[in-house]
Amino acid sequence: MQFNKLIVIFLGLSSQIYGETIHNVIIIGGGPAAYSAAVCTANGKLTPLVIEGSSPGGQPLKAGDIKNWPGMPNINGAELVGNIQEHAKKLGAQIIEDTVTRVDFKQKPYVVYTKKEKFLAHTIIIATGSEPVKLNCPGEKKYFGKGIIVCAQCDGYLFENQPVVIVGGGYSALRELGLMLKHTQQIMLINPDKALSGPQFLINYANDPHVKVLHNTSVKQVIGDGERVTAIEVVDKETNVTQKINANGILIGLGWRPNGTLFKGQLTFNDKGEILVTNNVFTKELGIFAAGDVASSTKHQLFIAAGRGYEAGMAAEKYLVEQGLI
Ligand SMILES: Cc1cc2nc3c(=O)[nH]c(=O)nc-3n(C[C@H](O)[C@H](O)[C@H](O)COP(=O)(O)OP(=O)(O)OC[C@H]3O[C@@H](n4cnc5c(N)ncnc54)[C@H](O)[C@@H]3O)c2cc1C
CATH class of the missing domain: 3.50.50.60 (FAD/NAD(P)-binding domain)
Incomplete structure (x- = not known):
């Protein structure tokens, strides 16, 4: 299996060479949806890069005790999401504390700019969540x-x-x-x-x-x-x-504000400002998936966000295989 391909471009006849890594999957977010997408894609040996933003852990950090995670009658939100993050790391996900400031989905590979760096990827999973109003x-x-x-x-x-x-x-x-x-x-x-x-x-x-x-x-x-x-x-x-x-x-009960502004002009949104998805995780852009509270399939529930993240991971892997990218 081939990981992060190294592209070497020769410019004309000059000897100038530059190389850039193209990641198989970049996951934007650091909540249950993002870390679950990372568990799925790391398990599939895709070495995902997770850019977790300024609130690693996401909303579960504010949730206190969680009583509706199936199989766990009572678990602290921070502990639960920490476990998912740890699981992803153990499987080989790269997790960085940085914030995405801009994306360019009009060219392939897709371009993701953070506060510190620029990254390229064949597929993107957006899991930037939401905030209650x-x-x-x-x-x-x-x-x-x-x-x-x-x-x-x-x-x-x-x-x-x-x-x-x-x-x-x-x-x-x-x-x-x-x-x-x-x-x-x-x-x-x-x-x-x-x-x-x-x-x-x-x-x-x-x-x-x-x-x-x-x-x-x-x-x-x-x-x-x-x-x-x-x-x-x-x-x-x-x-x-x-x-x-x-x-x-x-x-x-004033609703939720999805963190999707960053992707305006690149993707389609519904009237609530959520990224419009079909079949739970598919945006209109091939190879770009959205999961959890930022997507129109949200139910604002932790277990569902985690499930959708995992589903987006599976969809990304399928896309990479179908496109002959891995
Ligand atoms: C107080 C409270 C209590 C709750 N209690 C429960 C409960 O008991 N049971 C339940 O099922 N659900 C509960 N929920 C809802 C649940 O927490 C959310 O549905 C779930 O966390 C959504 O997960 P997510 O991964 O989609 O997004 P979030 O948890 O919102 O995570 C979003 C992540 O994206 C990152 N991010 C945002 N912008 C960027 C960027 N530009 N670049 C990189 N990263 C970025 C953030 O840093 C964050 O890590 C509660 C929510 C709140 C607020």
């Missing part, structure tokens, strides 16, 4: 992970039968509301807009008698006792009247 109010930073959550499926169990505020009035918030109702029947929905928006089956959750809705209301601050959230202060946008709502949990 924040409230941007006082108290949020202090109590994030200490009563403030972003995912009912992941952390709803923390608030069994306790008062919870959900912020948002669109698709994300209503979906989270449906999931949160499985854990508690003391829910206040703070809708920043005048009406809820989303499919009727989701809006129906807000009609549950255990849910109170405040429309046209914004969050002023998150209040806590120094350790955990105890309340939230909100303001009516029309009357300017503020009120304090006691709550043990605050779920921010």
Whole structure:
């Protein structure tokens, strides 16, 4: 098997020679999707290069305990993603702490520029993830992970039968509301807009008698006792009247911001700013794959991000074989 081919180009009749390595696979990202893609491609002896960005480990580092990784009833997010990274390294993945600043997918091999270097590759796996949209109010930073959550499926169990505020009035918030109702029947929905928006089956959750809705209301601050959230202060946008709502949990249901800006002009996106993929990982560009939270196939779940990363690794290997590149 041939690894990282060395290209030697002679310029005219001069003796000037330069060589550049073409990587089989470059993986952009350092979260569960990226490291799982690295496990897959390193296992296939493709010596992937992983450029992990400024937050190695990704979102699981902020997640605390993970309770929905099949086969692991409870594992710390940092430990889980660290294990995947370690596994990839043991199989031979090269992992570097650098950030991709620019890409050129219009030429082959594909070009990836980082803060420090330039790399060439036959295939690229993009796994740059996403970030939950924040409230941007006082108290949020202090109590994030200490009563403030972003995912009912992941952390709803923390608030069994306790008062919870959900912020948002669109698709994300209503979906989270449906999931949160499985854990508690003391829910206040703070809708920043005048009406809820989303499919009727989701809006129906807000009609549950255990849910109170405040429309046209914004969050002023998150209040806590120094350790955990105890309340939230909100303001009516029309009357300017503020009120304090006691709550043990605050779920921010304002959606997610995908980290895909870097690839604008090179790939196709959906209206949420996610890289548009078909069959889970295939972008429109041959040999370029996207996996995890940055891709339109995301479910914003760790296990699914890892699975899609692995799938992208398999797709990259198949592409290399079919193109006669390995
Ligand atoms: C607080 C919180 C709790 C959560 N709890 C759970 C849970 O309990 N269960 C669950 O299933 N899911 C949970 N999730 C969701 C889960 O963590 C994500 O779905 C998953 O991490 C997505 O993985 P990813 O690899 O696609 O992206 P991310 O984890 O977002 O990783 C993205 C990676 O890309 C890198 N990157 C970004 N830009 C660049 C660049 N320009 N160059 C190079 N690298 C770059 C970053 O450094 C980062 O390493 C939680 C999320 C949050 C925020």
